[in-house]
Amino acid sequence: MTLTREDLPISQSPIVSKRAEFAAMARQHEDALLRTARRMCGADKDLAQDIVQDALVSAYRAYLDGRFDGRHPAAWLTRILTNCFLYAKRQNRTETGLDEEVIANMQGSMDHGWNSNIPGPDTKLMRETFSEPMERALMSLPESQRLCVLLADVEELPYAEVAAALDIPIGTVRSRLARARMQMLTVIRDMNQLEVLV
Amino acid sequence: MKLHKDSGDSLEPCPHMESMLNQTADGTASKLVEIYARAHAARCPRCGTFLARLTAMLGKLRRMSTEPAEPEKLDEKQWESLEARFAEVEG
Incomplete structure (x- = not known):
């Protein structure tokens, strides 16, 4: 049957x-x-x-x-x-x-607050959630750069897939990554945490 | 080969090397570019330091895909709600 x-x-x-x-x-x-x-x-x-x-x-x-x-x-x-x-x-x-620029500026203000002695509520929450230097450096990036780093450097998607996911040319992925990595190195240095990269 | 003097705390590589050093660090450089970039970095303190730090940072970023080790999970209520939405998708 x-x-x-x-x-x-x-x-x-x-x-x-x-x-x-x-x-x-x-x-x-x-x-x-x-x-x-x-x-x-x-x-x-x-x-x-x-x-x-x-x-x-x-x-x-x-x-x-x-x-x-x-x-x-x-x-x-x-x-x-x-x-x-x-x-x-x-x-x-x-x-x-809100447009992306405004959101990016808000993000920037929040990031700046990490170096402040008197963190606001958002800053305090961010500090608690992302306490590691690498996490904080990642969170210091504007969203467009952070997404590139997350997809290409953390999740290791090929550049072509990152470009497709974000609907941007591969050249833009490369340039965003270069700017983001430099920014992260700068943030890590400013936190006196360069030794984590030894 | 164009070299810059080491300027102490500067993080920036020689401007014409930045792209090649990035590609070398993340493994997307062609063999020729990688050989050139590594040869330059071996003689240029600024670029050598930049390449070493960038390579270390990328290694740490890759490890972040599995860290923190403590897994985050959706709770059972959220899974129940998801199952209901899956059923809606099935129509």
Whole structure:
């Protein structure tokens, strides 16, 4: 007797099995995704968790549509996470009327506060969340540079994939990385932490 | 070979070397560029220090993909909500 799709118990139906497969993959990568999202979002843990969940839903849609070739799941999920982060930023900009330059300036003011003796509430939160010199140097970068470093230097995506994920030319990836790395070295030196690079 | 004198605390490499040193440090340089950059860095204190620090920093950044070691997880409520959203996607 040949079983048809309808004869299978629900728990063994192809769609449930696909969902279980995907959930297993997602759980395997959730801590890496949350780490990356935290670094994208600064100290906003709730936003990071929301973005990871949105990314997993988008990824599941793509998975069901056969748009995942089964190779390099970490890189694939990181690209989707990046898209979700950029989408969330665009939505926020629309709602608040802030443009990227304003957000970058706000970020810069916050960064400057790290060297201040009297940290404001945001600065204090950032200090507690990103206490390591490398984390603080990373968080000192403007968002556009931080994303390049996160994708290329931390997650080790090839430059072409970083360019595709951020929708910028490869040359821009290279120049942003060069500026970002110099900025990070400067921040590490200003914290008197160059010895961490020995 | 154009060399600059070491200027103490300066982090900056010779301007014409910055791109080649970046590519050498992150492993994207062609063999020829890497040989040239390393030869320059061996004779130029500023570029030598820059390359060493940049290489060390990139090593630390790569390790950050698995650090902090304590894993972050979504809680079970969030997973339940995700499962419900997965079911919506299935339509």
